Amino acid sequence: MIKTDQMVCIMCPVGCRLEVFLDEDGHVSVSGHKCQRGVEYGRQEMIDPQRILTTSVLVENGEMELVSVKTNKPVPKKLLFQMMDLLKTIKVEAPVSMGDVLVKDILGTGADIVATRTVLRKQ
Structure with missing residues (x-):
């Protein structure tokens, strides 16, 4: 073995x-x-351990400062910290709707980062 x-x-x-x-x-x-x-x-x-990544991304001009996000499919566990580092640099503009793809094909994995809630624009 x-x-x-x-x-x-x-x-x-x-x-x-x-x-x-x-x-x-x-x-x-x-x-x-x-x-x-x-x-x-x-x-x-x-x-090849795989996980769904769940975290949050900064929102500009939103009613909330963050939007919760997740990968739309499992990604290699060994890439989770690299993904987190990349997502710390991302800012999206409000409004954000649940289901919006915020990052397509993150780190070449074929997985997208998708918003899991709606964040409206500040009034």
Whole structure:
């Protein structure tokens, strides 16, 4: 075995304790799962962990100073801090509507940064 990791599966409420093995050939095996989703989760976590990024972005001339945002699909976990650094530099102009794409294809991941609420313009 090259690598062994233990984790709790988050794909359903059961919370199976998984043991995930990566061998020299890159083959991943998972034990401790009660369903196939656990196998898929363990494999993904071992090879290329992914997360949905949720944060906020500054809004100019808005009723609120920030708008909550998220990625529209999971992105590589290893890029989260780079994404956060980039989003700290972004300012959007009010009004912002829920669902607006504020950043397209962030860091070449194919994921967009989408507003998760509406921020109206100051009156």
